[in-house]
Amino acid sequence: MNTATDPQVPPPALDLDEVSVAYGPAVALENIDGMVAPGEAVALIGPNGAGKSTLIKAILGLVPLAGGRITVLGRPPAAARRDVAYVPQADTLDPEFPISVGQVVLMGRYRRIGWLRRAKATDKEAARRALEQVGLADRARHRFGTLSGGQRQRVLLARAIAAEPRLLLLDEPFNGVDAVSEQALLDAIARLKQDGAAVVVSTHDLTLAHLACEEVCLLNRRQYGFGPTNATLTPHRLRATYGGHALELRGDRVIVAHS
Numbered sequence: 001m002n003t004a005t006d007p008q009v010p011p012p013a014l015d016l017d018e019v020s021v022a023y024g025p026a027v028a029l030e031n032i033d034g035m036v037a038p039g040e041a042v043a044l045i046g047p048n049g050a051g052k053s054t055l056i057k058a059i060l061g062l063v064p065l066a067g068g069r070i071t072v073l074g075r076p077p078a079a080a081r082r083d084v085a086y087v088p089q090a091d092t093l094d095p096e097f098p099i100s101v102g103q104v105v106l107m108g109r110y111r112r113i114g115w116l117r118r119a120k121a122t123d124k125e126a127a128r129r130a131l132e133q134v135g136l137a138d139r140a141r142h143r144f145g146t147l148s149g150g151q152r153q154r155v156l157l158a159r160a161i162a163a164e165p166r167l168l169l170l171d172e173p174f175n176g177v178d179a180v181s182e183q184a185l186l187d188a189i190a191r192l193k194q195d196g197a198a199v200v201v202s203t204h205d206l207t208l209a210h211l212a213c214e215e216v217c218l219l220n221r222r223q224y225g226f227g228p229t230n231a232t233l234t235p236h237r238l239r240a241t242y243g244g245h246a247l248e249l250r251g252d253r254v255i256v257a258h259s
């Protein structure tokens with residue numbers, strides 16, 4: 001989607017314009033198109049290998065585009081990095097890393113502080129508040145690796161909150177988290193949106209999409225829908241997105257039957 005630039009109107013948080021990405025000869029994403037406004041969230045939904053993480057990496061400017069354009073807060077992705085925070089999948093991190101929970105969260109401030117400067121009282125306060133927002137204020141001095149998977153995911157979200165992002169990217173944040181962590185994540189996302197941040201969250205969890213996201217983007221290499229959550233998450237579209245596999249809905253969670 002390409003928007004005309006009007007200096008009076010704030011730019012969308014994210015504008016995807018016919019985005020394509022390839023790894024060598026293999027096309028991972030083809031002609032993805034959509035927009036996210038400040039204060040809104042979009043869920044990226046699709047099966048394993050659909051290209052959700054690839055799209056997040058492209059928004060971060062970490063993979064080159066084979067075609068199209070991504071605009072973040074009116075700028076190319078690399079120029080917007082300071083205003084973008086990213087929460088990776090928890091299982092991609094080494095829990096043995098000898099660092100305290102408080103230090104992990106303070107890392108979210110480093111782009112503001114500069115890596116070689118010392119954190120100021122305002123940075124420490126921002127980190128403390130972020131940890132409080134995810135319900136782990138009492139764990140600041142604990143070693144990161146001693147926390148559960150769900151708690152570590154919340155710490156990484158706190159690190160992102162401490163960065164005061166205008167665009168937050170979350171890669172499957174609900175994988176393996178319990179109901180308490182799930183609620184803490186939902187509350188934190190809601191607060192960020194209230195503060196005007198936009199959120200992009202890759203997930204297999206339709207409950208998360210319904211509870212936290214105004215819009216969804218259905219992906220499986222190409223786009224099977226991008227629009228308001230209720231109108232877009234139809235069984236017909238989901239079935240098409242999940243490659244024609246028989247689709248079982250349990251509650252409102254998608255279970256793909258490999259028939």
Ligand SMILES: Nc1ncnc2c1ncn2[C@@H]1O[C@H](COP(=O)(O)OP(=O)(O)OP(=O)(O)O)[C@@H](O)[C@H]1O
Nearest residue numbers: 023026028046047048049050051052053054055202
């Ligand atoms: N660095 C890479 N080099 C080559 N191919 C890659 C690379 N990263 C991803 N791919 C391929 O691109 C496609 C999309 O992968 P991606 O990780 O973006 O999917 P995903 O939707 O995030 O999947 P999941 O739900 O399993 O995390 C897959 O076919 C994957 O094998």
